[in-house]
Amino acid sequence: MKLTLNEEKERVSAMYETERKKRAEGYSAVCGIDEAGRGPLAGGVYAAAVILPEDFFIEGLNDSKKLSEKKREELFDVIIKNARAYAVCSVDEKRIDEINILNATFEAMQKAVAALPIKADFLLIDGNRAWDSDIPYETVVKGDSKSASIAAASILAKVSRDRYIKEQAKLYPLYGFEKHKGYGTAAHTEAILKYGPCPIHRRTFLKKLLGEQK
Numbered sequence: 001m002k003l004t005l006n007e008e009k010e011r012v013s014a015m016y017e018t019e020r021k022k023r024a025e026g027y028s029a030v031c032g033i034d035e036a037g038r039g040p041l042a043g044g045v046y047a048a049a050v051i052l053p054e055d056f057f058i059e060g061l062n063d064s065k066k067l068s069e070k071k072r073e074e075l076f077d078v079i080i081k082n083a084r085a086y087a088v089c090s091v092d093e094k095r096i097d098e099i100n101i102l103n104a105t106f107e108a109m110q111k112a113v114a115a116l117p118i119k120a121d122f123l124l125i126d127g128n129r130a131w132d133s134d135i136p137y138e139t140v141v142k143g144d145s146k147s148a149s150i151a152a153a154s155i156l157a158k159v160s161r162d163r164y165i166k167e168q169a170k171l172y173p174l175y176g177f178e179k180h181k182g183y184g185t186a187a188h189t190e191a192i193l194k195y196g197p198c199p200i201h202r203r204t205f206l207k208k209l210l211g212e213q214k
Helices: 005-014 017-024 069-082 093-099 101-115 148-171 186-195 207-211
Strands: 030-036 045-051 085-091 122-126 137-140
Touching (some): 017 122, 017 137, 030 101, 030 148, 045 101, 045 148, 069 148, 085 101, 085 148, 093 101, 122 148, 186 207
Parallel strands (some): 122 137
Antiparallel strands (some): 030 045, 045 085
């Protein structure tokens, strides 16, 4: 059921509640952080950090996974145009293989925070784990559907990674990256078994798959 404009404004406004609480505690640059691409078998992991204007209404703002690709692309442009500050960074598949996906995700998040043109004074991090940050922070489980700034970060990270993987699909057309974005679908795993890994595959993610064929 489609919400009325007033209902949509109320829904989005509710997503700023955590940011409001932090501003009430004296923080002025509350930054939402989220990632995209922890699960795929190929490509890097992306993270975005976003500081939004206070209570800025973005119609349709939500967890990127709940939005269509078209809507994510639309909101991407709205967010980067209106955010007080934002940054998107990635860690590639070689680094993921070197330090594992959790540490690579934290590294991408830290890079995004460091790249912000405005220094964040409080971090809202999607999920239930974080690195040892010198900036005060709070982890928010399912934060991309609860916090406006985390939702914005989830959209920037997701769109940025999808754009990247589509470019990789042109370089490695045998794997169908444009369809599955690197996730372990049946078609993707069949292509890996048939053609072997390509340069952007995460070798540590393929050990079980390839080991079963030995």
